[in-house]
Amino acid sequence: MNIALVTGSAGLIGSEAVAFFSEKFDLVIGIDNNMRQYFFGNEASTAWNRNRLEEQYTNYKHYQADIREVPQLEVIFKEYGTDIKCVLHTAAQPSHDWAAKEPFTDFSVNANGTLNMLEMTRLHAPDAVFIFTSTNKVYGDNPNYLPLIETETRYEIDASHPYFENGIDENHSIDHTKHSLFGASKVAADVLVQEYGRYFGMKTGIFRGGCLTGPNHSGTALHGFLSYLMKCAITGNHYTIFGYKGKQVRDNIHSYDLVNMFWNFYQNPRAGEVYNAGGGRFANCSMLEAIAICEEMTGKKMSFSYSETNRIGDHIWYVSDLSKFKSHYPNWNWTFGLNETLQQIHDGIASRL
Template sequence: MNIALVTGSAGLIGSESVAFFADKFDLVVGIDNNMRQYFFGTDGNTEWNRNRIQEKYSNYVHRSADIRSVEELDVIFREYGADVKLIVHTAAQPSHDWAAREPFTDFSVNANGTLNLLEMTRQHCPEAVFIFTSTNKVYGDNPNYLPLVELENRWEIAEDHAYYANGIDEHLSLDHTKHSLFGASKVAADILVQEYGRYFGMKTGIFRGGCLTGPNHSGAQLHGFLSYLMKCAITGNQYTIFGYKGKQVRDNIHAHDLVNMFWHFYQAPRAGEVYNAGGGRFANVSMLEAIKFCEEISGNKMNYTYSDTNRIGDHIWYVSDLSKFKAHYPGWNWTYDIHATLVEIHDGIAERLRLA
């Protein structure tokens, strides 16, 4: 039997992984205990998404386990053993603002939880491919020291710095910078996954995501930029822009496109490889530009305010350079641009609000 195991299976990338791999594996085992609701309250509740995938995919099995508990994980890994061929680890505390509230919780979920999963994999299914969703926050504030110019609606890289024309690649330093506690815990996990590949020869891949998005995101104020923005556009709830004149830029990758990257890696895995994973030059947007898109798609005027105080560890301009991944896996490409993604997000949120 071939089994895919997905942590954070009721979240955005986890549920997309379940959907993507359901017809490629005999069984998909999901691990998710809805800690997102603990992190972000009602907006973060993923129970609706867990119910959706349980109803839709007959070969999906859900386990409400805590990745911080070796004992709980050991039960699952012992049950499925070497039949597990793929682990997609998406479970995380994903907000740098929230991490400062409970540093022990943040680190135990992001770093210790990742170590637990790596060790369970090494003990029970060492030949499995292990995919980790890292973050561009491992680079800390270093992107903010790139040569940037201010345009009418966005910040952009200076034209005379051709090296960054396609975005930020994997050679940007992780050192000598402020990360936020969230960024630090993800750095620890990122390096652990690399080391299990390089030291133990395991098939581990690290994907440093920019903004990960899609219609099944339980967006909240502290995490889930496009999803929460569109939710505010639909409901009329007030949205707050934090700093940088609303011109901060993010690249956004649709969950399907990211999971398709995982699939390509699974078919030709490497040991301890690191990839930046985002929308790149194909799909990026500033806050002001995103607000305009949301207004056009929803037909509503956004209710938003501006705060001069930017979030600690926030990036002014971040666009991922995916040249390395595309060189290794030339059969992969993006399929969702910003507008197509936002239309899907709008329709998904509108449907859930209608059914609520």
């Protein structure tokens, strides 16, 4: 039997992975204990998404396990053993601001939880491909020291800089920088996944995501930029922009396109390989530009205000360079642009309200 195991399976990327890999594998095992509700409140609960998965995919089996608890993971890995061919580790505490509230919890989920998953895989399914959803926050605020230029609606990198054409590549330093505690815990996890590939020879891939987005995101004020923004645009709830005049730039990758990257890697895996994963030059926007699109789609002016205080470790301009991944996997490309993705988010939120 061929089994794919997905952590954070009721979240944005995890649920997309369940849908995608359910067509490729005999069984998809999901591990998710809905900690997103604990992190961000009832509005962020992923219970609806878990229920959807269990209803739609007959070869999906859910476990309410905690990745911080080895005994809970061990039961699952011992039961399925080497039938597990792929581990997609998408579970995380994903917020800068929340990490500072509970550093022990943040680190235990992001770093210790990742170590637990790696070790369980090494002991019970050593030939499985291990795919890890990292983050561009491992670069800390180093991108903020690039030569940036302010325009009417966004910051942009100087056209003479090597990053102008395609964005920031994997050689950008993750050292000597302010990460936020969230960024630091993800660095620890990122390096662990690399090390299990390089030291133990496991097939591990690290994907440093930009803004991961899509219609199944339970967006909140502290996490889920486009999803939460569109929710505010539809409901009329107030939105606050934190710092940088609203001109900070994010690249946005649809959850399907990211999971398709995972699939391409699974088919021809490498050991300890690192890839940037975002919308790149194909799909990026500033806060102000995103607000304008949301207003156009909803036909309503948004209620928003501006705070001079930017989030600690936040990026002023970040666009991912995916050249390395595309050179390794030339059959992959983006499917959903920014407007298509926002329309899907709009329709998904509207259907749930």
